[in-house]
Amino acid sequence: MTLFLVCAVALLSTVGIALPYPILAPLFVAGAPDGFTQFMGLPPKLLLGVALAVNPLGILVGTSFIGALSDRYGRRRVMLATLLFTCAGYGVTALALEARLYPLFVLARFLTGLTESNAAVARAILADQSAPTDRVRHFALLNAAFSLGWLVGPMVGGFTLGFGAAVPFWLTAGAMLACALLVWYFMPETARPHAVAGTLWPAVATHHSFRLVALHPTLRQVFVVQAVFTLGLNAFYDFYPLWLVEFSGRSSLGIATLTALMCTLMTLASMGAGRLRLQPPLRGAQLHAVFLGVGMLALALLPGMAGEAVIVLMGLPIALYNAVLPAWCSERFASLGQGGVMGVLSTAFCAASVVVSLLGGVLSLLDTRWVLVLGGLSCLVAASQVKRLGTLAAPAA
Secondary structure (H helix, E strand, O other): OHHHHHHHHHHHHHHHHHOOHHHHHHHHHHOOOOOOOOHHHOOHHHHHHHHHHHHHHHHHHHHHHHHHHHHHHOHHHHHHHHHHHHHHHHHHHHHHHHHOOHHHHHHHHHHHHHHOOOHHHHHHHHHHHOOHHHHHHHHHHHHHHHHHHHHHHHHHHHHHHHHOOOHHHHHHHHHHHHHHHHHHHHOOOOOOOOOOOOOHHHHHHHOOHHHHHHHOHHHHHHHHHHHHHHHHHHHHHHHHHHHHHHHOOOOHHHHHHHHHHHHHHHHHHHHHHHHHOOOOHHHHHHHHHHHHHHHHHHHHHOOHHHHHHHHHHOHHHHHHHHHHHHHHHHHHOHHHOHHHHHHHHHHHHHHHHHHHHHHHHHHHHHOHHHHHHHHHHHHHHHHHHHHHHHHOOOOOO
């Protein structure tokens, strides 16, 4: 039952996160010029880069302590609080779009990201409840739920954009409220909260991912490798929609359709990942990082239809890498607390997303394909370092 609930929450949460992706590139690059898409006279691509960066920046800040706070205060309580605040954040985002207020839109995207960072809590719940022999399979199923959300979210966003730019965000707020109701009524507590002394802020200051990374050199190496890999992954996630607009002439509906095809492949691959039992697991993660890096370099060189095929096929290495590495980390670093360890992985992802959104926004002024080249090289560099993680000693509690 817990596995089903966690996957359901992951699915609905990811629908909310993924829903804006086919919207933002056409909104800024192909939309009518106004005070929103040309705020302060800045280039639309630069404004798009900022809009893409602030949400993962908020997720970065939140992820750095939310996973670890769930170790202290309990998974259910932290999950419920983040879902309710995220619901409110999406409502403010919709209001900002209706009023065409770019600064409020950016602020709302940041604040939404701050409480949207509960993927680490979901992974920690599964780590609490899964036997070591089941962890790869359970993490694969959770990853399938995330992938399915990336399938459904862009489709809903693409199909509803015609009713108004704010409509997808109102639907997202509804999805977050549905998640909160599921948690409130059905999800049990899977980790006993520690005794809490003092206020929330001291707990935030002492229970965050950067502290774990600073204290444990072994986990620090994992953080660096994951950050380099996800720099490439986020270059793909954030800028393939812009590539589709510029080099394939796709609208938000076309972007949503291709994203749905890619995420269908991701979902199927994730569901089968638990049965593959790659040995050793880090060797499999290394191969998938190589495939992703080569695919991004190919996308930078290929024309429209061939590039679209590459985008869809990218779902396979993304899904398999994301199924293997979290399961390996949950076993290797279990003594440090599952919430904190999963928070480290999410923090690396979000830090990379912020960097690539800002840097990519500038590079895209020259050519969007340079962003894809940067991402492909990052994945290849990470692949060269993944296998050696297995030689690092597991830290003591």
